[in-house]
Amino acid sequence: MAKQKLVVIGNGMAGIRTLEEILKQKPEAFDITVFGTEPYPNYNRIQLSKVLQGDTSVSDITLNEWHWYEDNNIRLYPGETVTEIDKENKQVFTDKKRTEPYDKMIIATGSHPFILPLPGADKEGVTAFRDIKDCEKMMDYSNKYKKAAVIGGGLLGLEAARGLLNLGMDVDVVHLADSLMERQLDETAGKMLQESLEEQGMNFLLNRQTSEIMGDDRVTGLRFADGEELKADLVIMAVGVKPNVGLAKQTGIPIHRGILVNDYMETEIPDIYAVGECAEHRNVVYGLVAPLYEQGQELAKHICGTPGEGYQGSVVSTQLKVSGVDVFSTGQIVEDERTKAIRTYDDWNGVYQKLIIDEGKLSGAVLFGDTKDGNRLLSLIKKGADVEEFLESDRSDESAMDMIASMPEEELICGCNGVSKGTIVEAIQSQGLTSVEQVKGCTNASRSCGTCQSLVSDLLEYTLGDEYIKDQKEAICSCTTLSRDEVIEEIKEKGLKTTREVMNVLGWESAEGCSKCKPALNYYMGMLNPTEYEDEKESRYVNERLHANIQKDGTFSVVPRMYGGVTDSDSLRKIADAAEKYEAGMIKVTGGQRIDLLGIKKEDLPDIWRDLDMPSGAAYAKGLRTVKTCVGADFCRFGTQNSVGMGIDLEKKFEGLQTPHKIKMSVSACPRNCAEGGVKDVGVIGLDGVWEIYVGGNGGTELRKADLLTKVETSEEVIEYVGAYLQYYRETANYLERTSKWVERMGVDHVREVVEDGNQRDELNERMEVALSAVQEPWSEAVNNGTLLKELYEKVHVPTGSK
Numbered sequence: 001m002a003k004q005k006l007v008v009i010g011n012g013m014a015g016i017r018t019l020e021e022i023l024k025q026k027p028e029a030f031d032i033t034v035f036g037t038e039p040y041p042n043y044n045r046i047q048l049s050k051v052l053q054g055d056t057s058v059s060d061i062t063l064n065e066w067h068w069y070e071d072n073n074i075r076l077y078p079g080e081t082v083t084e085i086d087k088e089n090k091q092v093f094t095d096k097k098r099t100e101p102y103d104k105m106i107i108a109t110g111s112h113p114f115i116l117p118l119p120g121a122d123k124e125g126v127t128a129f130r131d132i133k134d135c136e137k138m139m140d141y142s143n144k145y146k147k148a149a150v151i152g153g154g155l156l157g158l159e160a161a162r163g164l165l166n167l168g169m170d171v172d173v174v175h176l177a178d179s180l181m182e183r184q185l186d187e188t189a190g191k192m193l194q195e196s197l198e199e200q201g202m203n204f205l206l207n208r209q210t211s212e213i214m215g216d217d218r219v220t221g222l223r224f225a226d227g228e229e230l231k232a233d234l235v236i237m238a239v240g241v242k243p244n245v246g247l248a249k250q251t252g253i254p255i256h257r258g259i260l261v262n263d264y265m266e267t268e269i270p271d272i273y274a275v276g277e278c279a280e281h282r283n284v285v286y287g288l289v290a291p292l293y294e295q296g297q298e299l300a301k302h303i304c305g306t307p308g309e310g311y312q313g314s315v316v317s318t319q320l321k322v323s324g325v326d327v328f329s330t331g332q333i334v335e336d337e338r339t340k341a342i343r344t345y346d347d348w349n350g351v352y353q354k355l356i357i358d359e360g361k362l363s364g365a366v367l368f369g370d371t372k373d374g375n376r377l378l379s380l381i382k383k384g385a386d387v388e389e390f391l392e393s394d395r396s397d398e399s400a401m402d403m404i405a406s407m408p409e410e411e412l413i414c415g416c417n418g419v420s421k422g423t424i425v426e427a428i429q430s431q432g433l434t435s436v437e438q439v440k441g442c443t444n445a446s447r448s449c450g451t452c453q454s455l456v457s458d459l460l461e462y463t464l465g466d467e468y469i470k471d472q473k474e475a476i477c478s479c480t481t482l483s484r485d486e487v488i489e490e491i492k493e494k495g496l497k498t499t500r501e502v503m504n505v506l507g508w509e510s511a512e513g514c515s516k517c518k519p520a521l522n523y524y525m526g527m528l529n530p531t532e533y534e535d536e537k538e539s540r541y542v543n544e545r546l547h548a549n550i551q552k553d554g555t556f557s558v559v560p561r562m563y564g565g566v567t568d569s570d571s572l573r574k575i576a577d578a579a580e581k582y583e584a585g586m587i588k589v590t591g592g593q594r595i596d597l598l599g600i601k602k603e604d605l606p607d608i609w610r611d612l613d614m615p616s617g618a619a620y621a622k623g624l625r626t627v628k629t630c631v632g633a634d635f636c637r638f639g640t641q642n643s644v645g646m647g648i649d650l651e652k653k654f655e656g657l658q659t660p661h662k663i664k665m666s667v668s669a670c671p672r673n674c675a676e677g678g679v680k681d682v683g684v685i686g687l688d689g690v691w692e693i694y695v696g697g698n699g700g701t702e703l704r705k706a707d708l709l710t711k712v713e714t715s716e717e718v719i720e721y722v723g724a725y726l727q728y729y730r731e732t733a734n735y736l737e738r739t740s741k742w743v744e745r746m747g748v749d750h751v752r753e754v755v756e757d758g759n760q761r762d763e764l765n766e767r768m769e770v771a772l773s774a775v776q777e778p779w780s781e782a783v784n785n786g787t788l789l790k791e792l793y794e795k796v797h798v799p800t801g802s803k
């Protein structure tokens, strides 16, 4: 049977994704011709922002290389525009005088950037930002001129502005509304975004209506409706897009804003389909790739005769691609009379979360500062989940692996391409995939905006375990390409003294850093220079900065230290009095053998610490938390050693020590191991005349049994070996890497070799002593320092929690 002739008008993201789906389902069914105005193979338009920002190059953003068309027997006419459709005779005409017949045709002509009809809009130096040509023009102008004005503070305008800053230009963003990205964000998030971008060097003129573009042949500035003027050598128009429907309109295909299509992407004219930004489905024209790809999938099924329910519309989400700023929004963003909202606002850390609930179901979300829940919220909204489903799963203290493990199979990993955790894990397992590139090739995950790449990498690690070798060195965060080791070497070599200096000298992309690198750098600087480095409290996570754990309702928990889990009646009395006086909502014995006072108000924290007059239990710290002990030889008939004394000695020795992640220890006095040393970072077990030291255990979701590090005879040796082990961990682990992961990465044999080598052990312990000499008790430091009290406990705005 002769193949049907399929013509695709538009060689862009939606048209070519539709073809890929068709080729997957019926590779031999069609004789395919593609026309594209642009002279390139299909490229990733989304990544143009990253090209402008200098993260990638034009040559790296091709999605389908020239040979792909050849390999699939597709006739591509690049740089050729279809100018007319003859629907009666089923053929198209092009600007190169070509005529091409079709049996079926897909219109995928995308959008035009909207150009404000202003006097002077045609001057040299005025451009849109839609394609490679625009991108190259901006890069070229940045070599010759200094001042850029971007009209439009939406996604495109802000990504362009960041790019132009990176290219060394001064950038003013002129925006019509009074807060940025008002179509995607509420006012609170819009203002937070503005502050954050101002810190990066952008300047904003809000509520400004441009009335004229000034200059002779070339632009010299903007004039606003109120008469005010702004100098500019380059003007970018980023004020939205208009579906490209001219061809359809002249053919008599019904259009409204876009080309009208039904659920199978059929226009009213038989055998003519439309897909992508040029199509209008159920009154909606989409401007993001995720829905366009969903449309493409349904259209491919229909055209190949594969049963499908048709396209039902999409819930969309957006993420701004500007490094150092995390913004996410999906679904409904502003409340109305039907809805209620849960808001969490942490002014200090710049973290804001708003969930909108419609009759118990999640209907929208706005996240700023911490967007790791974004895709999960998108999945939940898509499936119409109850808000409880989100609230019940608290992921606040989870490591990446814990988080991946606790995700349901259907949770979206890649929002752009609609790829779930289950699909990726299945592909890794069934096809033996071992790299992000391979996962991209097989599932499309991470093929568009690229923000899900680190999640895909985590999934590979989760699925393959030790077999996964990350294909690239891992940068500390997206502000730099340098790895942890490289940064540490540079700090040492160049004698850098502050995190700000590190970011400046090492060419950080964002002058302020981000929530990932700031605390990490602060730790590394303190580890390298314990006595001279002044801890940057503003770089710490809020619990560590306030020395207490924030609870769901915005109150705090207070845990005084109880060395080795041992207390006395005086201490208990003080705790009981404080609990009563400060109206603790609950008094709870913790798993680490101490007492937690929950529900303490932020403003009462310094007073309760003063009244308690006990050291902090550091229940919030990346440092030593507890040393759990069994009752030991003095009381237990099985006991062979003084586990309580050993535990207290260890806790007193290492309390206050800063480590890459939390440290939990325990001491038991016989192999029955009642203090559970097998799941601790350090577990000491007493036998007759011997102490065994176990390391790298973990009792969380990723259970790991500790490895035997060594056996020693005396309690002094226990302290010495544990000291060397902890110092080695401090010096070589990545920030936020638990000892369980670190021991696996380094290999326990290697760690043992290091601590058993007398010279190395001594040197590690010497450096440990220096680190310990700089330790200050945080609660007494806070109550005795008026400035700190004022700064931290009066200024900090903590989340008000759910309503």
Ligand SMILES: Cc1cc2nc3c(=O)[nH]c(=O)nc-3n(C[C@H](O)[C@H](O)[C@H](O)COP(=O)(O)OP(=O)(O)OC[C@H]3O[C@@H](n4cnc5c(N)ncnc54)[C@H](O)[C@@H]3O)c2cc1C
Residues within 6 Å of the ligand: 009, 010, 011, 012, 013, 014, 015, 035, 036, 037, 038, 045, 046, 047, 048, 049, 080, 081, 082, 083, 108, 109, 110, 111, 129, 130, 131, 156, 244, 247, 275, 276, 277, 278, 286, 287, 288, 289, 290, 292, 319, 321, 416, 449
């Ligand atoms: C800088 C930038 C960043 C973006 N970032 C994101 C993002 O992070 N996430 C996201 O989801 N979306 C993003 N988008 C939007 C996304 O790129 C678009 O939604 C997507 O490209 C639309 O695909 P499309 O195929 O419908 O249109 P297009 O990709 O525009 O493709 C249409 C093609 O058809 C060609 N054409 C038009 N008329 C004719 C004709 N008559 N004959 C022949 N060819 C014709 C055009 O030249 C064009 O090449 C971004 C867009 C830009 C410009």
Ligand SMILES: NC(=O)c1ccc[n+]([C@@H]2O[C@H](COP(=O)([O-])OP(=O)(O)OC[C@H]3O[C@@H](n4cnc5c(N)ncnc54)[C@H](O)[C@@H]3O)[C@@H](O)[C@H]2O)c1
Residues within 6 Å of the ligand: 116, 151, 152, 153, 154, 155, 156, 157, 159, 174, 175, 176, 177, 180, 181, 182, 183, 208, 209, 210, 238, 239, 240, 241, 286, 287, 288, 318, 319, 320, 321
């Ligand atoms: N990260 C992403 O997802 C991403 C990035 C870039 C572009 N895009 C897509 O590309 C398309 C274009 O983006 P966009 O930001 O131009 O569109 P947009 O419609 O999202 O934003 C345009 C902005 O320009 C403002 N504006 C309108 N008229 C103005 C005027 N006269 N003066 C000043 N400001 C004015 C509007 O208030 C609006 O905030 C959209 O479909 C967008 O979704 C997405």
Ligand code: SF4
Residues within 6 Å of the ligand: 630, 631, 632, 633, 636, 637, 638, 639, 640, 643, 668, 669, 670, 671, 672, 673, 674, 675
């Ligand atoms: S670990 Fe041994 S010594 Fe300690 S309490 Fe348990 S049984 Fe007794």
Ligand code: FES
Residues within 6 Å of the ligand: 413, 414, 415, 416, 417, 445, 446, 447, 448, 449, 450, 451, 452, 453
């Ligand atoms: S989320 Fe954009 S590529 Fe995966």
